[in-house]
Structure formats: C-alpha cells, structure tokens
Amino acid sequence: MPASSHVEITPQDVKRRLDAGEKLRLIDVRESFEVQQASIAGAEVIPMRTVPKALSALEDEENPLIVFCHHGMRSLQVVGWLRE
DSSP states (O other), X not given: OOOOSOOOOOHHHHHHHHHTTOOOEEEEOSOHXXXXXXXXXXXXXXXXXXXXXXXXXXXXXOSXXXXXXXXXXXXXXXXXXXXX
C-alpha cells in the first residue's frame, strides 16, 4: 500500500473522488450493530477488532483505502496500524 502524507479526508472529498470515477476501497471499522443503523453503499465492514485478521488483504490493496467509523477515533487508530 503506497504511503501518503494524508491521514484525514473529508466526506465531501471522498464523494468528489468517487463521483470522478476514482477507485477507492471504503472500509467501515464499526461494529455490525452500528452499520445496521447507517451505512455507505459499497463499503466493506471490517470491525476494528477484526482488522488484525484482515491486515494482509488490506496491505496488498492497490486502490486507496478510505477507513471510517462514526466519530473518527477508531478509524484513525486503524490507519495508524496500517501505516506501521
């Protein structure tokens, strides 16, 4: 996964990039019960606690990863793990 200097991105920027046809891999790190309340179409659900099992699939990704949760704390932690 190529490293980028960007750690945070706004929802508006994600939408703009998707609308422009950019291939992004959306990773929702919330728990299943949270995803049932609200979700983004096309996002993969990989709850934060299961990310260690999914690391190899995420590390080999060629498309940019967009990792998100509800408030941004869990996704920021997951991005930190991925960058290590």
